[in-house]
Amino acid sequence: MAKRLLTWIPAILILSLSLSISYYWLSNKPKAKRNPAQSVAPLVELLQSKETDYSATVFAMGSVIPAQKVNLTSRINGMIISVSPDFVPGGFFKKGAQIVQLDPTDYELAIKQKENALANARFDLTLELGQQAIAKREFSLLNANLDQQSKNLVLRQPHLALAKTAISAAEAALTQSRLDLQRTKTSSPFNAIVLETNAHIGSWVSTFSTGTPLIKLAGTNSFWVIATLPVNKLNKIDIPNINSAKGSEVKIYFKAAWGEQAFRLGTVKRLKVELETSGRMAELIIEVQDPMSLLKENKGLPTLILGAFVRVEIIGHKLKNVIPIPETLIHSGQRIWLVSEQNTLNIQAITPVWQEQGLVFIDAAQLPDNSRIISSSLSTPVQGMSVRINKASIQE
The missing domain is CATH 2.40.50.100 (RNA polymerase II/Efflux pump adaptor protein, barrel-sandwich hybrid domain)
Known part of the structure; x- marks a missing residue:
């Protein structure tokens, strides 16, 4: 037994020593020194704001109809x-x-009949005038004292009036027959x-x-284009009898027949008093002179087709001192991101004055001079946060 115990003693000593050494290193292992995390300002791209004057253009679609039509x-x-x-x-x-x-034959014959009737009426008047002269002589010889009604009868005044009326009726009948003859020709x-x-x-x-x-x-002489557009676009258009003596100029495009570039010019003529029922859109009447290009000065111009569905560009009012901004840079709540002089984020609220073709226009007074607009995205924009500028990306 003692001999077996002596055999285990070295093994137990070695195991104890190993455990002691392991415990020591675990208890006294070197610790890595942690440096505080440093925040890195996001890198942004810029669009330089540029003040300008701009003629607003209203885009719409419309149908071509006759300005005059008759059955x-x-x-x-x-x-x-x-x-x-x-x-x-x-x-x-x-x-x-x-x-x-x-066929004018019947009406030509009717004229001859009416001419004869008029001749007879004039003959009857001539006879009656003779009877009038005789009656006057006889009345003067009688020297009778009669009331006015009796005197008129003696002097045949009713007969004379009847003869004159017959002439007027015959003349009217002849005029009607001549008019009917003219109406055998439809012009x-x-x-x-x-x-x-x-x-x-x-x-x-x-x-x-x-x-x-x-x-x-x-x-x-002219065709009309009935163009539909949102009501909020009307305030930038010259409309006769509403806000101007002369209507805005309009370009009419008919791509299917004329191609991409060809157009005809027209002018805004009137605003219809009712909104169209399906989309509650306003309807403008646009007039195109000589739409068939029949006049010498318009030879070679494309011709409009009645019933065609066309695209129109209405040249609106000039916007003075505005800044155009791509609509993709307008963030929720009508805000844009600016870089301040201290290279920090400035979230600026804006009020657009016009919008078209992917651009939003704001009054230049809403932004500081030479404002730097952020054209790239920010994952978590916070007012006043620092930003870094990618100078190679600045767009004019």
Whole structure:
């Protein structure tokens, strides 16, 4: 037993020594010296504010409609005996040009009859004037004392009035017949293009027929574009009879037919008094002169098409002393981020005066001169925090 105990003693001593050494090093291990954390100011990119004057442009869409439109019908009865070669959809007529001719025979005969009736009425008046002379002589010989009514009867005054009335009636009937003869020719009331025709040679037209016109015309002197836009854009547009004597100039684009760059000029004519029902948008009437490019000075210009859906750019009021800022740099609550002279963050509230095409315009008085606008993102913006400027990124 003693011999076995002597065998374990060295092992126990070695184990004890190892445990003692381990405990010592664990208790006295070197500790790393911690330095306090240093905050690094975020690096930002800048946009230099620049004051300028700018003409506001209002962008909208609109439909082309006729400024003048009429459905022509006949005011007399008759058969169509001829039509103009331009009596087809798309045909052009100048003001006063003949469109349709009705058979004039009956109306020419009616004029002859009315002329004869007028001649008879004048003959009757001549006879009555002779009777008047005889009656006056007879009355003077009688030297009778009559009241005025009896005297008028003796002198045939009612007969004379009747004869004169008959002449007036005959003259009116003749005038009506001549007018009816003129109406056998249907003419264009203004410079026009044909939209639709509903008659042919041999067709009978009547004043009693309703609903179907001979022809539908649209005026070619001007077309209208009915443009819809938000109500809050109206205050930057010149509108006749509302805020200006002359309307704002407008560029009309019809990409599908004209391509990207071509446009026609128009002017704002009126503001419709009601908002359109679907989106409660305002509706402007824009007038385009000579939309078909018929005048010599407009040859070669693109032509408008009725019913076309077009894009319009309305040249609005000039904005003076404003600063344009990309709308992506406007943060929640209408605020922008500025860098102060001390290179700290200044969160500045703004009030936009205009917005278009991805830009927000503010009055220059809202910002200090030569303000430096942060154009990069900040994860946690805090008023007064320090920032570092990436000088290579400053945008003018």
